[in-house]
Amino acid sequence: MSKVIVHSLFSDFDIDLFKSGKHFKLYEKLGSHPMELDGVQGTYFAVWAPTANSVSVVGDFNNWRDLEHPLNVRWDGSGIWEGFIPGIGSGTLYKYNIHSNNFGIVTEKADPFAKYCEHPPKTASVVWDGDYTWKDEKWMDVRGDKNSLDKPYSVYEVHLGSWKRKENNDFLTYSELAEDLVKYVKEMGFTHVEFMPIMEFPFDPSWGYQLTGYFAPTSRFGNPEEFKFLVDKLHQAGVGVILDWVPSHFPEDAHGLGFFDGSHLYEHPDRRRGYHPDWKSLIFNYGRNEVRAFLISNALFWLDQYHVDGLRVDAVASMLYLDYSREEGEWEPNIYGNNENLEAISFIRELNETVYGNFPDVQTIAEESTSFAMVSKPVNIGGLGFGMKWMMGWMHDTLEYFKKEPIYRKHHQNDLTFSMTYAFTENFMLPFSHDEVVYGKQSLLYKMPGDEWQKFANLRLLYSYMFTHPGTNLIFQGGEFAQSSEWNYNQSLDWHLTQYEFHAGIQELIKDLNKIYKSYPALYEKQFSQEGFQWIDYGDAANSVLTYIRKGHKQEDDLIVAANFTPVPREKYRIGVPKSGTLKQVFNSDAKKYGGSGSRKSSVKTEKKSWHGFDDSIEITIPPLGIVIFQ
Template sequence: MGNVVPHSLFTEFDISLFKAGKHFKLYEKLGSHPMEVNGEKGTYFAVWAPTAKSVSVVGDFNYWIEGEHKLNVRWDASGIWEGFVPGVMPGTRYKYKIHSHNQDIKTEKADPFARYSEQPPKTASIVWDKTYKWKDTKWMASRSSKNSLDSPYSVYEVHLGSWKRDEKNQFLTYEELSKELVGYVKEMNFTHVEFMPVMEYPYDPSWGYQLTGYFSPTSRFGEPEGLKLLIDTLHQNGIGVILDWVPSHFPEDAHGLGFFDGSHLYEHPDRRRGYHPDWKSLIFNYGRNEVRAFLISNALFWLDQYHADGLRVDAVASMLYLDYSREAGEWEPNIYGNNENLEAISLIRELNEEVYKNFEGVQTIAEESTSFSMVSRPVSIGGLGFGMKWMMGWMHDTLEYFKKEPIYRRHHQNDLTFSMTYAFTENFMLPFSHDEVVYGKQSLLYKMPGDEWQRFANLRLLFGYMFTHPGTNLLFMGAEFGQSSEWNFQNSLDWHLLQYDYHIGIQQLIKDLNAFYQKHPALYEKQFSSEGFQWIDYGDSENSVLTYLRKGHKEEDDLLIACNFTPVPRENYRVGVPRTGQYKEVFSTDAKKYGGSGSKNTLRKVAKKPWHGHKQSIEITIPPLGLVIFH
């Protein structure tokens, strides 16, 4: 094993971009890169550590001894240390031993740009360069049509470690998931999956939201090529892939990004802006150019190298506000004296601009829980530039309403109708996510009141209402078959429940709702426009009934929806309709195959009786705790 040979992948232009915070393919330069130099095979290492006095690569090849392989600092004040180590081959474990000028501190760190890592609790990085041959050319060429804002978007949110496990309660591998999970998602007619973070993380109870390996797919389920296979297989089956991405905070684990070179390199040095009290983690320094380049490079990496179709950006609200989860005196206002984090806002806008500029047919989705305006509006008109935003208010109000016994619901109809006062201010995605079924919140099924029949009828009604409300949809795994217990990340979903008819009924309902949604343009063509929705009557709180229209580009595609939020069937219920002719029931959450009572409307002829502001009307039966759709 020879000493470090001077070598660089950086041009002067690379360095100027890096210093300016404009180098968005840093993963091609920093990190470990197997190659051949002067006829000798080995690995080039490069790491950013500006306060370092010295940086050594330690690993399997030198018995983890500091000083054996010291990197050379660049002359250009970039703070980058680099060099080629002959004989270091793919599969080799390594870290950086950094001796800092700052109080003579020494740190031993995993590589921030490592492409692969040891399985936790081990923490070393691994040199990696296997190639993967993608077979998703057809999907990539046509995905714009599947990912556009006027396409159906029904997302299955998945935690890979607990969707399904083997008989010994061990994780399924990426390869196993590429068979079982893909087949299931396709059978259930979801258009997309969203993976909770797949980047390397040390602590299982964080569910992946405390990252240490931003460029490294977690080794819990196998090698990086396994994740590529999983995404590739989903694509070949016509299913888009959204990855959760966490630029809001990172853990203080000794091998991670925190205090990286003996200084606050990645995190903001002011604890009021650099520490997250809720998650006891560190917050990136969004104003530091090199950190901005790191984060944007990381977002583009997953779109580029892993063919992701979108990024769902976690905890955006915590980035936007300097006083997020802080009391008076624990935060400092910005230069204008208010609470907006101007540097984070600027980063988010630049991130979204770069994503949409560089990749066709992708979406960024904000998990943002406040009323911050124009989150999903273009940067060019002052927005943050996201494609969509989670509709947290709708989720909260809807679940609060459904928790109530039906006898009290007439006093709370506003909980349901309020969403329509702001539904088109953003491009909203309706989320029933993992956060709603943990920490004592109960499963969706057990939020529902009543006896067993009513619980399941309420859940079917909830899903029907969700799919016919404007916006796109997201369901956390398990909800689609009425999981009864809260989600537990340490175990598989309760697949054994599918021996019971009611659970099979919920699963069949979701399968059919997904197919119905994709088949009917009125539910997606104008899903973010007020032109796609029209109330018929939102005021019948006495009967707890809502009636409304969903509209597409063509009038003949319009759908009439009626919801009954009580267990009392509404028979001979008159509804004003916009057109003459006949109305046919095309969907009911009360169908027998779903576990319902099986009530059914025959073909309804329009009567010339004015109602609800329309010149004609029909009489229908709305089943107990049911939703019916007419065409």
């Protein structure tokens, strides 16, 4: 086997950018790159290991023997080791053997920039030279409009390993998902899918949130080009793709990023800031330039190489606070004496500025569970710069309300109305995510009180309320047909349930809610603006009724929403309306096709009778545990 030839893809400018933390296309330089050098085919390797005394490439090409193919360290103090090995091509398995200056420690590591990895539990990196021709030009030309904050944004959250499986419980491949999943999402009317982490991860029960291969789509379902094919097919169907992304922590697996070159290279060296007690994982050192460049390069990689339309950033709260999930004495205040992680905040701002600077037609979405201010406001006015933020408070309060027996709900109306006191402080996405249907929390269906009919009626009401509340929406897989059991990452959803009337009814309801959301501008044009919402009456706690107006740019687009949170029909119920005329019913969650008790009057004329501060009013029937929408 030929020995290593001195070669570099780095210019002096590249190195200066890397050292200063401003090189955001490191995936073009670091890692393994099949290429031709002086007429010879082979692969160029480059890895950052500044504490190393020597670095060798080991793999199936040299029987994993150490020191046979040593890389050359650069002279410029960058800590980059590199070299070209002839005869190595796509499909070669490899790792880096790193002999550290630190007490002679030797580590064997997967490539942090590998674009493909062995199928877990195997841990080697794979040299990969895939070629893919995209066919999503139409989508890419218009996605800036489709991803706009004043357009419909309805997200279907998917765990690829459990959405659907084969009869023998094997995974569907990316290519098979490109048929089944794409067709289903299109049919259901969602505008976007959000994939729980698809970057390579070693441990199935982590659901993908403990990453070891940040630049590699997991090999569980196929190779990188097959994942591109799935994204491409979704785009061709007019569906955007959001990836869950985890820059908050990473596992301590021996082949991963931890203690990479015998030093705390990627993680913060102080365990009070570098170790996460909840997840028993390591926390990135956000103050280290090269680590920031690694993470921002990774974000841009998926947007650039995989045409991804958005990144949902996981566990942002754990990044923002030094005392997150820590007791007194387990954390150290910042230079101002408070609990904010200034380095992480700076990193997040730079991340969002860089993402939007390079890809202005995508969205970043924060999964952030605290009241940290201005998460989805621009960096130039002091915000963190995300496009949207998950509305965790709304989710929690709403589910707590719905769990209560209807007879007690009149005492808890504030659980529903409170969200409107802060709904426009951020660009909020309303999530019913995977986190709400695991660890004994029950499925959404079985959180609902009452007999079978009431459980399904409550769930129809919950979803209808969600779609008419300001903000964008996210529903986790299975929720759209009322999966009755908790989510199990290790098996398929219970698709057989869709043969039953009530489950099929929920599925029809979600289809129609997506259709209505996309068809009526009042539900999306001002979804993040106070101008897009007006209470008619939030004070009728005795009847557990809420009435409100959703508004678009044109007054004739306004929608009137009336919601009854009890199983008692509210007949001849009078509400004020902003102008006279005939109101047409455009939606009724109690319709028979959804499993309800039947449709009500399809239109109603206003009367010159002042009510709720309006000159005109209407008298309607609000169905039991139901919502009606009028235009």
